[in-house]
Amino acid sequence: MKRIISTPNAPAAIGPYSQAIEINNTLYLSGQIPVDPNTGSIVEGGIIEQTQQVFKNIKAILDAAGYTVNDVVKSTVYLADMQYFAEVNSLYKMFYTSDFPARSAFAVKGLPLGALVEIETIAAKEPA
Numbered sequence: 001m002k003r004i005i006s007t008p009n010a011p012a013a014i015g016p017y018s019q020a021i022e023i024n025n026t027l028y029l030s031g032q033i034p035v036d037p038n039t040g041s042i043v044e045g046g047i048i049e050q051t052q053q054v055f056k057n058i059k060a061i062l063d064a065a066g067y068t069v070n071d072v073v074k075s076t077v078y079l080a081d082m083q084y085f086a087e088v089n090s091l092y093k094m095f096y097t098s099d100f101p102a103r104s105a106f107a108v109k110g111l112p113l114g115a116l117v118e119i120e121t122i123a124a125k126e127p128a
């Protein structure tokens with residue numbers, strides 16, 4: 001059965017979507033942008049601070065759903081510019097330290113609220 005995940009520890013949706021949906025032992029997270037859940041705004045700073053906030057948001061949603069970073073199987077990284085690729089990769093390697101998830105990365109024309117980075121995440125567990 002489908003389970004909707006909602007936590008105050010990650011940003012509220014800024015549109016018609018859920019923070020995450022779990023179905024069949026798989027958790028689909030909406031793309032996370034660098035919004036601080038306490039302020040509802042994009043964090044101050046540049047790509048480093050924004051990427052750190054995105055990972056905080058992803059972790060908060062994984063935690064709320066009972067998943068860990070080790071359960072993540074796929075990640076999609078959207079960048080406002082490919083110039084951010086190396087910096088995002090260095091923080092990415094601190095969040096996912098080994099057995100990295102499958103991943104795609106793109107530079108796109110624009111991201112919600114003018115974010116520099118957005119990351120989508122899929123996590124899965126073996127059936128009990």
Ligand SMILES: CC(=[NH2+])C(=O)[O-]
Nearest residue numbers: 015030031032033112
């Ligand atoms: C931020 C986001 N996930 C959306 O769809 O606008």
